[in-house]
Amino acid sequence: MTAVGRRVTLLLLGVAGLLAGCAPAASPAPAGSPPARSASVGSAPVAAYRGLALQPAQPRPEFTLTDTSGRRYDFAARTGGRPTFLFFGYTDCPDVCPTTMADVAAALRGTPAGVRRAVQVVFVTTDPHHDTGPVLARWLRRFDTDLPTRFVGLTGTESQVDTAQTAARVPVASDGGRTHSAELLLFGTDDYARVVYLSGSSPDDIRHDLPTVAG
16 A cells, blocks of 8 residues: 555545554543544645654643552653653553554664664553553563563553543543554654554654654
8 A cells, every 4th residue: 555545545544543452342422532633734844754644733741650560650741752652551462462563663763873762562451450660660661671662651540540531631530441552753952742553553764753753
């Protein structure tokens, strides 16, 4: 498929992909959730990204959760100025979550060493009752063991995790965290996300976009 064809496919998948989650059938976002963000080709040249360009660009969200060591993790302060992937999901997910983490890891392995070191990957659980720090740590090590920068796993109370999703402008998870956003956000060194990846994106798409975002 050509790059243009791939972008058209992503645009068609956009509405469904924003809340695909891992449940057998996606249910509507809970009442009070922020409306799904519009994802469309933005001001960058059409060929700039293989992911879905965001318009308007979204600022790096501010929220504080707990990392796998039990320490407070201020997302904006700890990742500010760094290219950062942000994804919300849960470790028992049978498909979308492990596939997304594996795709990011595969993409990073094919980038220059400097980019691999600079990029931070942050996974926030939507099932904090099950995904304790040790559970998150063990799960993430399945994907990042050979990478120079380990993936960060975050958890918290259900209210704190909901607040983080709202701050990131993704739909708040429902069904005990099983129905959640399928958006993989990529924030650049300027602390804005201008591209997002949905179902149908590949490691090659991510690998193509990283030098532009990390530069």
